[in-house]
Amino acid sequence: xxxxxxxxxxxxxxxxxxxxxxxxxxxxxxxxxLVAVLGPSGSGKTTLLRAILGLERxxxxxxxxxxxxxxRAGNRHIGYIPQQxxxxxxxxxxxxxxxxxxxxxxxxxxxxxxxxxxxxxxxLLEAVGATAFGDRPVGLLSGGEQQRLRVGQALADNPxxxxxxxxxxxxxxxxxxxxxxxxxxxxxxxxAAVLLVTHDINPVLTRVDRILYIANGRxxxxxxxxVLTTETLTALxxxxxxxxxxxxxxxxxxxxxxxxxxxxHHDEDHA
Amino acid sequence: MNWSDVGNALFGGVSQYxxxxxxxxxxxxxxxxLGLVGGLIGVFVMQRDMAFAVHGISELSxxxxxxxxxxxVDVVSGSIVGSLIAxxxxxxxxxxxxxxxxxxxxxxxxxxxxxxxxxxxxxxxSATRFSLLTGQIVSVQSGQLGWLVAIGAVVLxxxxxxxxxxxxxxxxxxxxxxxGVNTTAVSLVFMLLLGLIVAVAVHIxxxxxxxxxxxxxxAAAMRVASGPLSVPVLAALFGFVSAVGGVLLAVAGTLPxxxxxxxxxxxxxxxxxxxxxxxxxxxxxx
Numbered sequence: 001x002x003x004x005x006x007x008x009x010x011x012x013x014x015x016x017x018x019x020x021x022x023x024x025x026x027x028x029x030x031x032x033x034l035v036a037v038l039g040p041s042g043s044g045k046t047t048l049l050r051a052i053l054g055l056e057r058x059x060x061x062x063x064x065x066x067x068x069x070x071x072r073a074g075n076r077h078i079g080y081i082p083q084q085x086x087x088x089x090x091x092x093x094x095x096x097x098x099x100x101x102x103x104x105x106x107x108x109x110x111x112x113x114x115x116x117x118x119x120x121x122x123x124l125l126e127a128v129g130a131t132a133f134g135d136r137p138v139g140l141l142s143g144g145e146q147q148r149l150r151v152g153q154a155l156a157d158n159p160x161x162x163x164x165x166x167x168x169x170x171x172x173x174x175x176x177x178x179x180x181x182x183x184x185x186x187x188x189x190x191x192a193a194v195l196l197v198t199h200d201i202n203p204v205l206t207r208v209d210r211i212l213y214i215a216n217g218r219x220x221x222x223x224x225x226x227v228l229t230t231e232t233l234t235a236l237x238x239x240x241x242x243x244x245x246x247x248x249x250x251x252x253x254x255x256x257x258x259x260x261x262x263x264x265h266h267d268e269d270h271a
Numbered sequence: 272m273n274w275s276d277v278g279n280a281l282f283g284g285v286s287q288y289x290x291x292x293x294x295x296x297x298x299x300x301x302x303x304x305l306g307l308v309g310g311l312i313g314v315f316v317m318q319r320d321m322a323f324a325v326h327g328i329s330e331l332s333x334x335x336x337x338x339x340x341x342x343x344v345d346v347v348s349g350s351i352v353g354s355l356i357a358x359x360x361x362x363x364x365x366x367x368x369x370x371x372x373x374x375x376x377x378x379x380x381x382x383x384x385x386x387x388x389x390x391x392x393x394x395x396x397s398a399t400r401f402s403l404l405t406g407q408i409v410s411v412q413s414g415q416l417g418w419l420v421a422i423g424a425v426v427l428x429x430x431x432x433x434x435x436x437x438x439x440x441x442x443x444x445x446x447x448x449x450x451g452v453n454t455t456a457v458s459l460v461f462m463l464l465l466g467l468i469v470a471v472a473v474h475i476x477x478x479x480x481x482x483x484x485x486x487x488x489x490a491a492a493m494r495v496a497s498g499p500l501s502v503p504v505l506a507a508l509f510g511f512v513s514a515v516g517g518v519l520l521a522v523a524g525t526l527p528x529x530x531x532x533x534x535x536x537x538x539x540x541x542x543x544x545x546x547x548x549x550x551x552x553x554x555x556x557x
Contacts, residue, residue: 053448055449072451073448073451073453074449074450074451074453075449075450075451076451080446080449080450082443082449087442088318090493090494090497091318091442091497092314092318092492092493092496092497092498092499092502093438093497093498093499094497094499097499098442101435101442101443101446101447101450105435105436105438105439105447105452106436106439106447106450106451106452107435108432108433108435108436109432109435110431110432110434111434111435111438137497137498139497140497150446153446163449
């Protein structure tokens with residue numbers, strides 16, 4: 001228990017269309033801790049992140065983010081990295097503008113750029129290794145390059161709490177590793193708490209402190225060694241599920257979570 | 272129809288050009304501001320995939336104007352009321368792209384039908400009737416032109432004030448919401464501004480041709496530029512050149528303004544497409 005925990009969730013329950021997805025969730029994420037959220041489609045992982053951001057209501061319980069109860073919709077002091085979706089080719093923005101949206105995208109008033117903001121954008125571009133393509137049209141950048149820019153956008157306010165919603169989906173292995181390194185470095189340098197929703201634990205497995213596994217209306221919280229075992233997951237799903245380790249990778253076999261279904265689910269979750 | 276008729280229609284007014292221009296001064300101002308604002312707002316229309324919505328709003332704006340004409344109230348106010356009703360309906364009921372298109376598809380023929388009914392019952396000058404659909408800025412009274420200019424200016428200022436949140440919301444509504452942008456409010460204000468400028472455009476180029484100033488200039492700009500400043504600036508410039516150029520050419524003859532405006536804006540688009548395609552080829556070859 002720490003008063004300084006950037007994220008404290010107490011007795012949280014979530015309903016969707018009159019059906020309870022889960023209830024009684026308690027979770028505290030300490031500074032510098034990386035917690036991965038796993039679970040099949042429709043288990044309310046994305047909704048949990050949106051509830052922390054104030055964009056969705058819990059059916060019961062409370063959330064405290066960065067020391068304050070969640071009340072208003074959206075929170076600029078929380079970093080948020082969404083799933084990689086290719087930006088339209090003709091998007092009239094350069095790489096640095098994507099990062100810039102994190103710096104001044106919320107501001108009303110005449111869109112004049114300030115010197116201080118430009119300097120901040122330069123720093124962020126450098127931090128995520130995007131300086132080289134910062135001035136190129138964003139629609140022509142690769143998925144990995146676009147995702148680096150989104151990380152830069154999320155880090156604009158040097159957040160003590162970082163929420164990542166499937167940040168690695170549809171990236172190749174090298175880019176997955178690059179994005180994970182960026183997230184991990186921010187966590188260490190800022191001592192930030194990170195909550196990361198993913199359907200594939202492998203890219204982050206070596207860096208994860210704890211795992212919240214949601215399935216079947218229940219959940220398990222613990223270290224990877226505690227949660228990712230055949231026994232734990234079989235008990236959680238109420239069906240035989242096998243955890244296989246091979247070549248430093250970890251594969252969950254038998255869990256009812258098809259990859260294709262997952263992508264659809266993600267879109268619907270936001271609708 | 273012979274060639275001298277054509278010549279007369281095109282250039283009959285050249286000898287008294289200066290005098291005519293003085294008479295239509297306010298039309299030039301109205302065209303200028305509509306061109307600028309249409310180009311700017313068009314960038315967001317493209318990014319938010321709302322070209323069809325523009326068309327839908329303009330048909331209801333036409334209906335509002337036609338009903339106003341029939342019952343003898345101010346036509347500009349009528350078009351604004353129609354526009355805003357359409358914008359609000361599309362904004363509230365059509366938050367999702369798929370819903371939006373079906374809402375528009377339902378509203379559009381209804382709007383046109385109401386408008387045509389009102390015009391058939393109307394006994395006044397038939398030129399006024401026709402102009403709501405295909406536009407005739409020169410027939411708009413100067414008091415009303417003042418209103419059109421004022422509305423355009425208000426939309427321009429409001430658009431600049433919400434520029435950054437609107438840009439964020441148009442690109443990535445989820446991240447914008449996560450960072451505290453009130454995306455619902457931004458979307459509704461955008462629809463409101465779009466409704467207002469469509470109402471202005473209905474009087475200048477007509478309900479059927481609104482897209483020539485609200486979509487084409489931005490689409491052209493996006494073919495040749497990609498910067499956050501260059502695209503809106505070019506779009507505004509293209510809109511300005513089309514609208515003002517159209518008015519200036521039209522007063523030299525007896526033809527209506529709209530075909531000039533639509534032709535200029537289409538020509539600009541064609542040129543931009545060619546330039547864009549050529550540039551793509553060289554980048555790929557390089």
